[in-house]
Amino acid sequence: xxxxxxxxxxxxxxxxxxxxxxxxxxxxxxxxxxxxxxxxxxxxxxxxxxxxxxxxxxxxxxxxxxxxxxxxxxxxxxxxxxxxxxxxxxxxxxxxxxxxxxxxxxxxxxxxxxxxxxxxxxxxxxxxxxxxxxxxxxxxxxxxxxxxxxxxxxxxxxxxxxxxxxxxxxxxxxxxxxxxxxxxxxxxxxxxxxxxxxxxxxxxxxxxxxxxxxxxxxxxxxxxxxxxxxxxxxxxxxxxxxxxxxxxxxxxxxxxxxxxxxxxxxxxxxxxxxxxxxxxxxxxxxxxxxxx
Amino acid sequence: xxxxxxxxxxxxxxxxxxxxxxxxxxxxxxxxxxxxxxxxxxxxxxxxxxxxxxxxxxxxxxxxxxxxxxxxxxxxxxxxxxxxxxxxxxxxxxxxxxxxxxxxxxxxxxxxxxxxxxxxxxxxxxxxxxxxxxxxxxxxxxxxxxxxxxxxxxxxxxxxxxxxxxxxxxxxxxxxxxxxxxxxxxxxxxxxxxxxxxxxxxxxxxxxxxxxxxxxxxxxxxxxxxxxxxxxxxxxxxxx
Numbered sequence: 001x002x003x004x005x006x007x008x009x010x011x012x013x014x015x016x017x018x019x020x021x022x023x024x025x026x027x028x029x030x031x032x033x034x035x036x037x038x039x040x041x042x043x044x045x046x047x048x049x050x051x052x053x054x055x056x057x058x059x060x061x062x063x064x065x066x067x068x069x070x071x072x073x074x075x076x077x078x079x080x081x082x083x084x085x086x087x088x089x090x091x092x093x094x095x096x097x098x099x100x101x102x103x104x105x106x107x108x109x110x111x112x113x114x115x116x117x118x119x120x121x122x123x124x125x126x127x128x129x130x131x132x133x134x135x136x137x138x139x140x141x142x143x144x145x146x147x148x149x150x151x152x153x154x155x156x157x158x159x160x161x162x163x164x165x166x167x168x169x170x171x172x173x174x175x176x177x178x179x180x181x182x183x184x185x186x187x188x189x190x191x192x193x194x195x196x197x198x199x200x201x202x203x204x205x206x207x208x209x210x211x212x213x214x215x216x217x218x219x220x221x222x223x224x225x226x227x228x229x230x231x232x233x234x235x236x237x238x239x240x241x242x243x244x245x246x247x248x249x250x251x252x253x254x255x256x257x258x259x260x261x262x263x264x265x266x267x268x269x270x271x272x273x274x275x276x277x278x279x280x281x282x283x284x285x286x287x288x289x290x291x292x
Numbered sequence: 293x294x295x296x297x298x299x300x301x302x303x304x305x306x307x308x309x310x311x312x313x314x315x316x317x318x319x320x321x322x323x324x325x326x327x328x329x330x331x332x333x334x335x336x337x338x339x340x341x342x343x344x345x346x347x348x349x350x351x352x353x354x355x356x357x358x359x360x361x362x363x364x365x366x367x368x369x370x371x372x373x374x375x376x377x378x379x380x381x382x383x384x385x386x387x388x389x390x391x392x393x394x395x396x397x398x399x400x401x402x403x404x405x406x407x408x409x410x411x412x413x414x415x416x417x418x419x420x421x422x423x424x425x426x427x428x429x430x431x432x433x434x435x436x437x438x439x440x441x442x443x444x445x446x447x448x449x450x451x452x453x454x455x456x457x458x459x460x461x462x463x464x465x466x467x468x469x470x471x472x473x474x475x476x477x478x479x480x481x482x483x484x485x486x487x488x489x490x491x492x493x494x495x496x497x498x499x500x501x502x503x504x505x506x507x508x509x510x511x512x513x514x515x516x517x518x519x520x521x522x523x524x525x526x527x528x529x530x531x532x
Contacts, residue, residue, distance in 0.1 A: 163397075166386065166390055166393065167394070167397070169383070169385055169386055170383045170386060170394055172385075173383050173384065173385050173386075174381055176381075177377055179366065180343060180365055180374075181369065181395060181398075181442075181446075182366045182369040182370060182398035183394075183397055184366055
């Protein structure tokens with residue numbers, strides 16, 4: 001029995017880690033701007049394409065850092081161009097702007113790639129096969145949850161222990177008073193997007209090592225699931241997003257193990273509806289998330 | 293040039309409404325200056341204009357010889373103006389100590405910041421006891437002390453206080469005004485906004501009455517306290 005389930009469990013933990021890395025970006029941006037950054041999934045996809053094109057022209061040890069930098073630059077630019085000018089506008093405007101950016105990025109990627117699936121390069125070591133008990137899998141399956149936990153722990157330390165982290169917490173509570181302390185709101189918000197995009201870049205390398213091809217809309221589903229994970233965990237909460245992501249990743253794969261593969265996506269969204277009905281603030285959500 | 297802050301003919305528009313219609317006043321070094329007036333008279337707008345939170349339409353704000361109109365909020369803090377905002381606005385999700393630290397956000401002198409925090413704790417021992425608590429768990433009076441301490445951490449030359457007594461119990465209000473007097477005796481210049489005109493005028497060196505965006509009266513605190521029009525409009529029966 002366990003031997004049959006174990007490979008699915010392993011896959012669940014792994015994909016859960018990948019969702020978590022994306023979910024943290026959603027939840028951090030929401031925590032500070034009260035904005036669902038719909039473009040986040042597309043930034044994740046863009047990171048995949050960056051790797052496809054860049055790895056074709058230079059060795060991976062240069063391509064990996066360059067892809068990370070470009071993804072971060074993309075996230076930063078999206079915020080500066082599409083969200084910052086709307087800082088004082090009604091929240092609905094910035095939401096719509098986010099949807100616009102999402103479609104813009106998707107269409108740009110269609111335009112550049114011609115809509116064809118591109119082969120993702122084989123990253124050394126994490127693409128190697130290993131056998132763990134009853135499961136034969138790739139190294140990335142083991143690396144993902146470990147790396148996720150390490151990165152998220154580092155992030156939580158940053159937020160709890162450093163000056164910029166303190167500023168982020170202050171800004172997430174009260175823009176105006178933070179300004180009165182001399183905090184540069186715009187740099188803090190940019191930092192948030194930089195961190196979120198960095199994690200999405202790391203997530204994309206792990207994700208596409210498993211899925212091997214990149215298409216312009218491939219980020220939509222993991223992006224959406226990461227978003228559900230963030231809502232499930234209580235949007236705005238980083239530990240919540242991580243726990244939510246692991247639960248969703250594992251549950252999806254257990255459903256596959258039971259032979260209901262067709263319903264594994266449906267399960268995630270059913271969970272979203274259920275959590276919104278029963279506990280709209282999520283597992284670790286604040287009671288009052290409305291901004292004064 | 294003896295005045296620390298000179299506001300001249302300041303106009304501010306809020307979405308088509310003239311919130312300030314050209315007010316002028318001065319704050320001299322070492323004084324407590326108060327603006328009193330009813331709700332909506334433009335008191336808070338005045339402070340928000342000085343602190344760089346709202347754009348001014350016209351007029352001049354001169355602080356220690358520099359025109360600070362083009363400055364944003366961060367630059368105003370860096371110039372030495374700190375604010376205790378209306379409703380305290382402590383960061384409820386930060387600890388008491390972090391709230392004090394964040395008041396010194398622009399300062400680089402780490403050791404002196406630690407010493408400054410100890411000074412605040414000496415002034416407000418209650419904050420020391422609650423050092424590691426989230427600020428949201430403090431009582432209203434404690435939060436007000438924290439907001440004052442937080443502003444002091446910036447080592448301001450001018451401290452602006454927006455309705456520090458609002459929503460506090462009478463005994464706590466007394467404490468707050470005792471603190472304001474104490475700060476003055478230590479040489480801090482204070483610009484105070486209050487609805488509690490009685491208490492504000494009692495501690496003020498200079499006072500201005502603000503009515504619907506205009507300054508209609510000015511004088512020493514004592515003079516306004518004795519003025520019949522002020523008594524009728526702002527002091528009510530309690531001052532008789």
